[in-house]
Amino acid sequence: MPDSLPPDSVGLVSPETLHFDQPIELACGQTLNSYDLVVETYGELNDDASNAVLICHALSGHHHAAGYHSMDERKPGWWDSCIGPGKPIDTDRFFVVSVNNLGGCHGSTGPASINPDTGKPYGPDFPVITVTDWVESQARLADRLGIEQWAAVVGGSLGGMQAMQWSLSYPDRLRHSVVIASTPKLSAQNIAFNEVARQAITSDREFHEGRYYDFDTVPRRGLMLARMVGHITYLSDASMGEKFGRELRDEAYKFGFGAEFQVESYLRYQGERFSESFDANTYLLMTRALDYFDPAWDTHGDLPKALAPARCEFLVLSFSTDWRFSPARSEELVNAMISARKKVSYAEIDAPWGHDAFLIPTPRYTDIFTAYMDRVAREVGA
Amino acid sequence: MRPDLEIIQQWVGPGQHVLDLGCGDGTLLDYLQRERNATGFGLEINPDHITTCMGRGVSVIEQNLDTQGLENFDDGMFDIVLMTQALQAVRRPDMVIEEMLRVGREGIVTFPNFAHWRLRWGLALSGRMPESNALPYKWYNTPNIRLCTFKDFEALCRKKGIRIKTRRVVDGQHQNSWLARAWPNLLGEIAIYRITREES
Numbered sequence: 001m002p003d004s005l006p007p008d009s010v011g012l013v014s015p016e017t018l019h020f021d022q023p024i025e026l027a028c029g030q031t032l033n034s035y036d037l038v039v040e041t042y043g044e045l046n047d048d049a050s051n052a053v054l055i056c057h058a059l060s061g062h063h064h065a066a067g068y069h070s071m072d073e074r075k076p077g078w079w080d081s082c083i084g085p086g087k088p089i090d091t092d093r094f095f096v097v098s099v100n101n102l103g104g105c106h107g108s109t110g111p112a113s114i115n116p117d118t119g120k121p122y123g124p125d126f127p128v129i130t131v132t133d134w135v136e137s138q139a140r141l142a143d144r145l146g147i148e149q150w151a152a153v154v155g156g157s158l159g160g161m162q163a164m165q166w167s168l169s170y171p172d173r174l175r176h177s178v179v180i181a182s183t184p185k186l187s188a189q190n191i192a193f194n195e196v197a198r199q200a201i202t203s204d205r206e207f208h209e210g211r212y213y214d215f216d217t218v219p220r221r222g223l224m225l226a227r228m229v230g231h232i233t234y235l236s237d238a239s240m241g242e243k244f245g246r247e248l249r250d251e252a253y254k255f256g257f258g259a260e261f262q263v264e265s266y267l268r269y270q271g272e273r274f275s276e277s278f279d280a281n282t283y284l285l286m287t288r289a290l291d292y293f294d295p296a297w298d299t300h301g302d303l304p305k306a307l308a309p310a311r312c313e314f315l316v317l318s319f320s321t322d323w324r325f326s327p328a329r330s331e332e333l334v335n336a337m338i339s340a341r342k343k344v345s346y347a348e349i350d351a352p353w354g355h356d357a358f359l360i361p362t363p364r365y366t367d368i369f370t371a372y373m374d375r376v377a378r379e380v381g382a
Numbered sequence: 383m384r385p386d387l388e389i390i391q392q393w394v395g396p397g398q399h400v401l402d403l404g405c406g407d408g409t410l411l412d413y414l415q416r417e418r419n420a421t422g423f424g425l426e427i428n429p430d431h432i433t434t435c436m437g438r439g440v441s442v443i444e445q446n447l448d449t450q451g452l453e454n455f456d457d458g459m460f461d462i463v464l465m466t467q468a469l470q471a472v473r474r475p476d477m478v479i480e481e482m483l484r485v486g487r488e489g490i491v492t493f494p495n496f497a498h499w500r501l502r503w504g505l506a507l508s509g510r511m512p513e514s515n516a517l518p519y520k521w522y523n524t525p526n527i528r529l530c531t532f533k534d535f536e537a538l539c540r541k542k543g544i545r546i547k548t549r550r551v552v553d554g555q556h557q558n559s560w561l562a563r564a565w566p567n568l569l570g571e572i573a574i575y576r577i578t579r580e581e582s
Contacts, residue, residue: 315436334443335454338423341399345436347429347444364429371437379439 008084009076010042010067010091015100017107020140024102027292030127034116037141038063038100038107042083043091045146051382052147053089054138054174055079055098056155056162059230059286060278062106065098066091079156081361088369089154093382097145102137103129103285111281112213122281124210129285131158131293135165139173151380152176152373156358157325158286161293164333167310168295176376178315181322181358183329184303184336185294190324193233194287197226201280210281223280224271231270236321236354303336313343315372317365319357320350345372383409386466386492389550389574393490394418398461401486403447403478404468407431408440415440422460448473452481460486467572469493470526476538479577483544489577495551497531497567516571532567539577547576 005011015038023033040063045052055065057078066083068076083089083096100108103126111126118125142150153174155163160182167177186194201207204222208215232240244263259265299305314337318330327348337344349365351357357365383391387410394400397419402411405424408431414420425445426432435442445454447468463486469475470493482489494516495501504512511521519526530538532551539546551562551570562570 313441331454338443338454339456339459341421341459343421343441344423345440345442347432347436347442364433367429367433368436371433375437375439 005068008086009080010084012071013040013042013064013067013069013077015040015063015069015107018141018144020137020144022140024133024137024140026127026133027130028128032102032109032127035102035109035137036107036113037102037109037137038104039141040064040066040077040098041145042066042096042098043094045095046382048381049147050149050151050380051094051377052142052145052150053094053096054142054150054153054166055083055089055096056134056138056153056159057098057101058155058157058159059290060227060274060283061159062104063098063100063108064106066096079359081359082366082369088366088373090373090377093377094151094373097141097147099138099141101129101134103282103289105279105282110279111210111285112279121211121213123213124281126281126285128288128292130289131161131165132169134162134289135169138162138166139170142173148173150174150176151382152178152376154178154180155182156180157182157355158290158293161290164295165293167312167314168307171309171311174312175379176315176372177310177312178317178372179330179333180317181319181325181330181355182316182333183325184296184333186291187329191291193229194291196229197287198284200225200229201284204280207280210284212280218275219280220272220275223275223278223283224268226271226280226283227274227278228267228271231267233324234355236323236352238321239353239356242352303333304339307336307340307342310337310340310342314345316344316346317358317368318346318348319353319355319365320348321352322355322357324355383413386552386572386574387413389552390464390466390490390492391418393548393576394420394462397421399459401425401455401460401463403463403465403482404471405431405435405440405442405464408435408438408442410464410466411435411440412438447478451477452485455485457484458487462486462488462490464490466490466492467494470528470530472528475528475530476542479538479544480542483577483579487578487580488547490574491535491577492572492574493530493535494526494572495532495567495570496529497533498571499568502568514571532570532573535573535575539575544577544579545582547578547582548574549576550574 021034064077065079066077085092100106103110111122115122153163153166160179163177201222204219206217207219247262296303296306318327334346351362400422402424424442463482501512551566551573
């Protein structure tokens with residue numbers, strides 16, 4: 001909890017729920033007749049609506065990207081390090097829109113929402129959502145907010161995939177696409193980790209085929225395991241080593257299987273906390289959206305060809321110790337963009353924190369991000 | 383703008399696709415984008431330069447020529463590939479030149495002449511590794527690990543069947559004096575070469 005709000009914070013913010021009645025056809029073939037999207041906005045939209053920036057969230061993210069909901073909130077929004085007055089995404093210049101994606105569990109319509117056809121939570125009946133579907137829903141959000149063209153669409157990890165997809169689905173509706181710690185498609189290893197997470201959830205006795213809401217329970221154990229395995233892939237060997245090493249909670253081995261090492265208790269704590277605040281069906285959906293993302297699917301693996309429609313400029317950033325979506329994966333994307341003759345800039349940032357580095361402000365990351373966004377702002381007269 | 387860049391920019395046509403190897407802070411590409419409507423990329427490894435490029439709207443890729451080469455660029459995808467004052471700092475200049483003319487129709491290369499009279503004189507008299515304005519380092523900390531003379535470079539081009547379209551030899555002030563034209567390998571300090579594999 002902050003005693004007073006830091007000067008570079010967007011301050012106290014409150015989310016807003018927007019209802020959409022125009023049916024949305026999804027990649028899976030199903031249609032959602034109506035849905036809600038929860039958004040937070042920071043800064044002011046300028047007169048010609050040219051200074052809007054869309055923030056796309058990652059697997060476990062949501063609309064609360066910056067600032068505080070109340071003075072009692074323990075931590076600010078998940079990307080507060082990069083969004084605020086004077087920060088890389090400068091809210092004195094940009095109008096920032098952060099949305100909780102469809103299928104999420106923080107207020108936007110998702111598996112835990114009531115299905116109007118049955119009067120019960122959707123549960124497993126909620127359609128599998130793809131990155132393309134999210135972009136479609138975000139485009140409707142842009143329409144609603146009076147934003148014809150984003151100055152930039154920005155995202156890390158799964159959010160970066162949305163920024164990429166925007167450039168292909170709506171080439172004229174964004175000037176810049178900022179793709180951070182992302183990949184043009186998941187590797188077999190990435191999918192394998194997701195599958196372990198899903199198995200952990202679906203094999204929990206409390207899962208009830210996804211209808212756990214009806215039984216007034218949640219597959220807490222499974223969700224906790226899913227988060228634990230996921231969390232390992234977000235950190236680097238070195239950062240875990242530095243944070244925990246082989247440190248024990250007590251002085252000696254106990255010759256049992258409790259949480260004896262600090263790293264064990266840390267993972268359990270992270271997993272438990274997550275399982276109290278996240279919906280298991282949403283976790284399944286989000287990991288599937290990751291698995292399915294592959295813009296080159298329709299071009300038989302030819303990524304440069306798949307990128308042909310894009311008209312925006314790209315900034316691609318990777319982090320040296322990220323092994324979930326390693327620099328090599330970003331370079332694959334960058335090389336395809338070069339081949340497709342797109343305007344792209346790329347840097348690999350030296351940072352010890354693995355995949356999570358995109359959430360942590362290191363000097364070089366901040367410098368580059370700031371310089372690039374400053375230029376975007378100048379371009380749109382913000 | 384640096385005088386050598388001033389000369390080079392005249393050789394870039396409108397709308398050309400340009401690759402600048404070791405683009406520094408992006409001054410030249412920025413100029414070419416604005417004044418020539420050129421497109422293209424800079425490659426750079428210096429973090430501050432990369433940030434500056436991004437801030438001014440120059441597309442820059444963090445890429446090390448020594449370890450990554452130009453493999454990620456397609457054959458003939460650029461009209462012009464530039465390398466100013468970097469040839470002497472790469473591990474395999476011969477391979478870089480080959481690659482430049484694989485990905486581009488034309489190359490522009492500039493480098494300091496190690497046979498300039500002042501350097502020859504310095505080595506002959508003092509018996510120490512020469513230093514100059516163009517080569518201001520000590521032998522042990524210099525990034526310039528592949529120094530050569532104009533004659534060396536031209537011999538390499540001949541050997542590889544590369545045609546030199548234009549050679550501009552300038553002195554320390556980047557003036558194209560008649561003396562430097564008359565005895566380039568002795569009096570020229572920096573050379574700017576336009577090279578190609580295409581027939582004239």
